[in-house]
Amino acid sequence: MSSKIAVVTGANKGIGFAIVRGLCKRFEGIVYLTSRNEKRGAEAVAALQKEGLNxxxxxxxxxxxxxxxxxxxxxxxxxxxxxxxxNNAAIAFKSNAPDPVAVQAEETLRVNYFSVVSTCEILFPLLRNGARVVNISSSCGHLSCIPSEKLRQRFQDPNLSIPELSDLMRQYVEAAKQGTQAAAWGNSSYVVSKVGLTALTKIQQRLLNDKDIKVNAVHPGYVDTDMTSHKGPLSIDEGAQAPLFLALDAADSVKGEYVWCDKRIVSWSGSKPTENY
Known part of the structure; x- marks a missing residue:
């Protein structure tokens, strides 16, 4: 019962796979690669075993x-x-996806936001004092990606609760169904889902401060994965560096932060940083 445990969701490929690889090399404990599809998960484990990892x-x-x-x-x-x-598992519709905006909105937020909320509700009671949670966000999770000043202020409310944040996410889905989302929210369900995830991170940290648990959000960079249609210039191992930094190396004072791919703590509500690759 005393073993240290690391868990990575959605880890059979891409950045999640590389995070597992990095943890296997450096984490002094047991690393769980998890995936929705067991066959793909088993193949991912076998690939890492060929590298001498376990x-x-x-x-x-x-x-x-x-x-x-x-x-x-x-x-x-x-x-x-x-x-x-x-918390790495996520989806993104392609820019040319034929699915209606309403369908994309509902499904993207179901996976990228609401399912992370339920994951945390169910697994957080197991977090040991001193544990670290890394929520894989995105440059799209920067608050500046939301056009409405009123909405940006709402997301930044220091007293915002998770139920209130979830209501905001549902308001976006409803607006997408009505076709009225663009002016306030923009046209990307992925952006809204990752802004929601970053906001969730800050609330979670506030709720866990008394337990010495660190919760941070991270933009891993523009990585060569299926999700980016392999357009990203970074390898999956490069994309894993900032998440691994938060999981293993960041000072205990780093909590409730939004961290950029170069391991910088950046202002979530200020100017969006540039990406230099």
């Missing part, structure tokens, strides 16, 4: 509360606690 595997679909509960009970029974949780 992650453990467990199926985990963050959109399914039953899957989350099964995983929680497994970890609780076998180990008792979690020391590192990397």
């Amino acid at each position: 992650p453990n595997y467990h199926q985990l679909d963050i959109t399914d509360p039953k899957s989350l509960t099964v995983f929680r009970d497994y970890v609780k029974t076998k180990y008792g606690n979690i020391d590192i949780l990397v």
Whole structure:
């Protein structure tokens, strides 16, 4: 029951896979690669084993509360606690996707925001004092990506609760269904989902301050993955560097922050930093 445990969601490929690789090399504990699809998860574990690394595997679909509960009970029974949780699982529709805006809005926020909320609700009770949570956000998660000043002020409210934030996310989905979202929210459901995730990070930290648990959001960079249609200039291992920094190396004073791909703490509400690759 005393083993240290790290968990990475959506880790069978891309940045999540590289984060598992980095944790296996440096984390003094057991690393769980999780994925929705067991076959792909097993293939990812086998690939890392060929590199001499030894992650453990467990199926985990963050959109399914039953899957989350099964995983929680497994970890609780076998180990008792979690020391590192990397919320990496996410989706993004392609720019030329034929799906209606309303469908894209509902599905993107279901996976990228609401499922992360439920993941945290179910797994956070297992976080050990001193644990670290890394929420994989994006440059799209910068507050400046939301056009409406009124909405930006709402997201920054220091007393904003998770239920209130979730209501905001539902308001966006409803606006997308009505076709009225563009002026206030912009035209990207992915942007809204990642702004929501970054806002969630700040609320979570506020709620966990008394438990010495660090929760941070990170923009990993523009990475060569399926999600970016392999247009990103960074390798997945380069994209894993900032998340690994927060999971393993950042000072304990780094909490509730929005961290850029070069490991800088940046202002979420100020000017959006440039990306230099």
